[in-house]
Amino acid sequence: MSQPRWAVVVPVKRLAVAKSRLRGALPGVPHEELALALAADTLRAVLACPAVAEALVVTDDARVAAAARAAGARVLPDEPDAGLNAAFRHGAAGAAAGWVAGITADVPALRPAELAGALLAAQNGRPGVRRFLPDAPGGGTVLLTAGPGVPLDPRFGVGSAVAHAASGALPLDGDWPSLRRDVDTAADLAAAARLGLGPRTAALVATGRAARAAG
Numbered sequence: 381m382s383q384p385r386w387a388v389v390v391p392v393k394r395l396a397v398a399k400s401r402l403r404g405a406l407p408g409v410p411h412e413e414l415a416l417a418l419a420a421d422t423l424r425a426v427l428a429c430p431a432v433a434e435a436l437v438v439t440d441d442a443r444v445a446a447a448a449r450a451a452g453a454r455v456l457p458d459e460p461d462a463g464l465n466a467a468f469r470h471g472a473a474g475a476a477a478g479w480v481a482g483i484t485a486d487v488p489a490l491r492p493a494e495l496a497g498a499l500l501a502a503q504n505g506r507p508g509v510r511r512f513l514p515d516a517p518g519g520g521t522v523l524l525t526a527g528p529g530v531p532l533d534p535r536f537g538v539g540s541a542v543a544h545a546a547s548g549a550l551p552l553d554g555d556w557p558s559l560r561r562d563v564d565t566a567a568d569l570a571a572a573a574r575l576g577l578g579p580r581t582a583a584l585v586a587t588g589r590a591a592r593a594a595g
C-alpha cells in the first residue's frame with residue numbers, strides 16, 4: 381500500500397505567551413526567540429517529510445506567520461482563539477488532504493523520517509480509527525492522526541494521552557524518539573539537544589551556553 385500524502389496542522393501560540401515553563405532557560409536568549417525557534421525547527425522537519433503534502437500553521441502571531449510562509453507552509457489565522465484544541469480543529473477543517481495529522485510545535489529534534497514512519501503506521505492501522513503518539517514521559521501527546529472522513533477530535537492538554545485513549549484513539553507503537561521528545565522545560569531542551577536539535581534551536585542553545593560560560 382502506497383503512503384498517502386498528509387496535511388499536518390501545527391498550531392503556534394503568540395510568542396509572548398508560548399512555552400512559559402521555558403522562560404529563562406537560556407541565558408542571554410530572549411524567550412520569544414526560543415519559542416519561535418522551537419516552532420520553526422518543528423515546521424522545517426514537517427515540511428521535509430516525504431509523506432507531507434502541506435503544513436498548516438494556525439497562529440495569530442505575525443512573526444510566526446512570516447516564518448511559516450517563508451518555509452512554505454500555509455498560514456491560517458487562529459479565528460477560534462479558544463486554545464490549542466480549537467486551533468487543531470480549525471486547521472484540520474482547512475486541510476486539503478484527506479489524511480490529517482496534528483503535531484505540537486515543540487519537537488525541535490524531529491527527524492522527517494521518524495514522522496514519515498509514524499504516519500505510515502497510522503495509515504496501516506485499523507480503518508476509521510484515530511491514532512495518537514504519547515510524548516516521551518507518556519502522559520502527553522505529540523501527534524494525533526485521522527484518516528479521510530474521520531474528525532481529528534483533539535484532546536491535547538494535561539493528561540492528553542489518557543484523554544485521547546478514552547475518546548477512542550489508539551496509541552501508535554514505534555521507536556521515534558525525536559518525534560516523542562517535546563520541549564516544555566529546560567530538562568526537556570537538554571534531552572532534545574542530546575538527540576540533535578534543528579538549526580535555529582541549536583544556534584540559540586549555543587548562544588545560551590556561551591552566555592553562561594561568560595557569566
